[in-house]
Amino acid sequence: AQKVTQAQTEISVVEKEDVTLDCVYETRDTTYYLFWYKQPPSGELVFLIRRNSFDEQNEISGRYSWNFQKSTSSFNFTITASQVVDSAVYFCALRKLTGGGNKLTFGTGTQLKVEL
Amino acid sequence: GAVVSQHPSRVICKSGTSVKIECRSLDFQATTMFWYRQFPKQSLMLMATSNEGSKATYEQGVEKDKFLINHASLTLSTLTVTSAHPEDSSFYICSAATSGGPKGSETQYFGPGTRLLVL
Numbered sequence: 685a686q687k688v689t690q691a692q693t694e695i696s697v698v699e700k701e702d703v704t705l706d707c708v709y710e711t712r713d714t715t716y717y718l719f720w721y722k723q724p725p726s727g728e729l730v731f732l733i734r735r736n737s738f739d740e741q742n743e744i745s746g747r748y749s750w751n752f753q754k755s756t757s758s759f760n761f762t763i764t765a766s767q768v769v770d771s772a773v774y775f776c777a778l779r780k781l782t783g784g785g786n787k788l789t790f791g792t793g794t795q796l797k798v799e800l
Numbered sequence: 801g802a803v804v805s806q807h808p809s810r811v812i813c814k815s816g817t818s819v820k821i822e823c824r825s826l827d828f829q830a831t832t833m834f835w836y837r838q839f840p841k842q843s844l845m846l847m848a849t850s851n852e853g854s855k856a857t858y859e860q861g862v863e864k865d866k867f868l869i870n871h872a873s874l875t876l877s878t879l880t881v882t883s884a885h886p887e888d889s890s891f892y893i894c895s896a897a898t899s900g901g902p903k904g905s906e907t908q909y910f911g912p913g914t915r916l917l918v919l
Binding site for chain 1: 841842844891893910915
């Protein structure tokens with residue numbers, strides 16, 4: 685069975701602070717995909733990143749960066765110099781590489797509040 | 801690219817009526833679409849997987865006669881909540897998986913969601 689744990693239910697930071705959202709996953713598969721999605725108050729889930737389990741290189745996209753550590757089964761997400769517009773619920777998700785019907789296993793989400 | 805639309809965005813209906821929600825992939829063809837339900841401050845719960853031209857696969861505990869899914873084309877899937885009751889009030893989100901790349905490389909893109917309130 686697959687499981688994704690986002691232990692941080694809610695995080696509050698002041699604008700311009702850096703913040704890291706944790707994601708720990710469990711799977712018996714040796715190959716899989718990991719995802720992060722952002723859900724702003726409007727409700728729509730916005731795709732942020734997909735990472736293949738073969739590739740442990742960290743990735744940076746603007747103020748966003750992701751740290752994939754296969755040894756600890758973690759896929760943490762860092763926002764640098766946070767902004768009010770970053771306020772949202774962030775979901776980490778896991779999917780088998782093949783088979784499984786393309787189903788995503790979601791974590792419970794982390795509510796990020798960025799205040800002025 | 802990879803835009804998914806949902807209609808309506810919000811609907812209020814009386815108990816006992818049926819409500820249809822449309823999900824469209826606007827700029828790509830989706831072999832698979834998914835329907836989720838989300839309660840306030842909770843994660844997404846997968847209801848069913850919809851493949852074009854075939855019957856939907858429902859998750860355990862989801863009533864297929866209650867939540868009718870039709871995937872008529874590679875760009876359109878519909879969810880009909882039949883004989884809606886107040887407990888069906890929720891946020892319903894669809895997603896569409898892109899195809900065309902290597903098998904297993906599909907990414908799900910989500911629609912903006914539909915807020916259903918049953919009075």
